[in-house]
Amino acid sequence: xxxxxxxxxxxxxxxxxxxxxxxxxxxxxxxxxxxxxxxxxxxxxxxxxxxxxxxxxxxxxxxxxxxxxxxxxxxxxxxxxxxxxxxxxxxxxxxxxxxxxxxxxxxxxxxxxxxxxxxxxxxxxxxxxxxxxxxxxxxxxxxxxxxxxxxxxxxxxxxxxxxxxxxxxxxxxxxxxxxxxxxxxxxxxxxxxxxxxxxxxxxxxxxxxxxxxxxxxxxxxxxxxxxxxxxxxxxxxxxx
Amino acid sequence: xxxxxxxxxxxxxxxxxxxxxxxxxxxxxxxxxxxxxxxxxxxxxxxxxxxxxxxxxxxxxxxxxxxxxxxx
Numbered sequence: 001x002x003x004x005x006x007x008x009x010x011x012x013x014x015x016x017x018x019x020x021x022x023x024x025x026x027x028x029x030x031x032x033x034x035x036x037x038x039x040x041x042x043x044x045x046x047x048x049x050x051x052x053x054x055x056x057x058x059x060x061x062x063x064x065x066x067x068x069x070x071x072x073x074x075x076x077x078x079x080x081x082x083x084x085x086x087x088x089x090x091x092x093x094x095x096x097x098x099x100x101x102x103x104x105x106x107x108x109x110x111x112x113x114x115x116x117x118x119x120x121x122x123x124x125x126x127x128x129x130x131x132x133x134x135x136x137x138x139x140x141x142x143x144x145x146x147x148x149x150x151x152x153x154x155x156x157x158x159x160x161x162x163x164x165x166x167x168x169x170x171x172x173x174x175x176x177x178x179x180x181x182x183x184x185x186x187x188x189x190x191x192x193x194x195x196x197x198x199x200x201x202x203x204x205x206x207x208x209x210x211x212x213x214x215x216x217x218x219x220x221x222x223x224x225x226x227x228x229x230x231x232x233x234x235x236x237x238x239x240x
Numbered sequence: 241x242x243x244x245x246x247x248x249x250x251x252x253x254x255x256x257x258x259x260x261x262x263x264x265x266x267x268x269x270x271x272x273x274x275x276x277x278x279x280x281x282x283x284x285x286x287x288x289x290x291x292x293x294x295x296x297x298x299x300x301x302x303x304x305x306x307x308x309x310x311x312x
Contacts, residue, residue: 040299043257050262051257051258051259051262052259052262052263052297055259055297055299122296122301123295123296123301126301127253127300127301
């Protein structure tokens with residue numbers, strides 16, 4: 001911890017800034033991707049935008065998300081401020097640094113890779129199998145959100161909070177719109193979707209208020225077990 | 241030997257989203273309920289790129305591009 005404090009005193013390296021910026025941009029892009037995906041699924045058809053344009057934007061933004069995630073991950077590993085290995089990029093909950101909060105990001109990255117890989121071979125995979133994997137996006141986004149809130153260096157900044165709130169509001173609104181447009185089928189899935197869209201913002205607010213926004217989060221984030229009533233850990237059944 | 245192909249629709253899978261008509265209006269029209277109609281299913285070589293994009297763009301993968309049957 002002493003070396004970390006010394007390095008902090010010397011000022012973080014440009015790599016660390018790139019990590020933070022890359023992560024933030026990736027979250028915004030992922031949010032836009034998810035919202036557009038929900039719009040496609042709900043057959044959003046405005047007069048002036050064609051459906052294939054929404055689909056193309058959805059795909060391109062997802063690839064852009066991946067590009068920023070690569071920047072986010074590579075710079076985080078390359079930076080010496082925290083000690084991370086290449087395995088930490090793909091193996092969730094293996095890092096010594098903020099095991100849970102970093103692990104959520106790793107898990108989100110793995111899910112995104114699965115979604116991207118299956119989308120690349122969608123024509124051969126068939127719709128059913130492709131869609132089964134594509135639904136993991138709904139897990140990927142909240143994982144990424146809580147990863148950002150839990151381990152983000154900038155979580156406390158007003159602008160960052162505003163961004164987090166805007167991303168959450170966008171996805172929650174999209175989900176509600178989608179549920180409003182949905183037909184009578186898949187009742188259970190719709191109920192769970194509605195509940196999740198209702199509970200997630202409350203969880204986020206509760207987590208932010210009890211975690212990152214309270215003093216000493218940097219210390220507590222490393223030791224997951226001492227986090228008082230960590231909602232995300234309960235919800236995800238995270239590691240001990 | 242012609243490289244032309246044949247466009248076909250899986251009517252059961254088709255959900256009438258209409259993306260194919262947006263991407264490949266040269267061959268795909270929509271009926272009044274938004275389902276595709278293909279008056280001429282043969283796709284000549286110079287239109288293959290558009291056809292492939294439409295096949296890949298179908299949200300439910302109901303569009304297929306097959307080798308054209310031999311001339312009758």
